[in-house]
Amino acid sequence: MESLTFDPRWWVTAVELPVLGAMAMMVWRVRHEADHRIDELEHRLDVGMGQAREALAAYKLEVAKSYATTGYLKDVEQRLTEHLVRIEGKLDGVQSAAR
Numbered sequence: 001m002e003s004l005t006f007d008p009r010w011w012v013t014a015v016e017l018p019v020l021g022a023m024a025m026m027v028w029r030v031r032h033e034a035d036h037r038i039d040e041l042e043h044r045l046d047v048g049m050g051q052a053r054e055a056l057a058a059y060k061l062e063v064a065k066s067y068a069t070t071g072y073l074k075d076v077e078q079r080l081t082e083h084l085v086r087i088e089g090k091l092d093g094v095q096s097a098a099r
Helices: 008-066 070-098
Strands: none
16 A cells, blocks of 8 residues: 655645645736726726817807807997097197107
8 A cells, every 4th residue: 555645746646736726726817807897987987078078168168158248249349349439549648749
């Protein structure tokens, strides 16, 4: 009868190879899950950025429609021009008086 001695080949075959295989499977599974989560987060980020762009474009359009009409801008331009002409006239009067 053979005595019970420590045989390294038995240890490698019975314990280490299955453990290494299980560890390799765990590493592969973790890597696969991480890649899947990264892809999911990238998709969610793309969707969120698209929604933010659409909301910003809608806001810009709303501001452009409601805050400054063409008629109002023409009125402001006309008043500014009238004020500048009056200021120019006053400056010309001051300049001619100073001569």
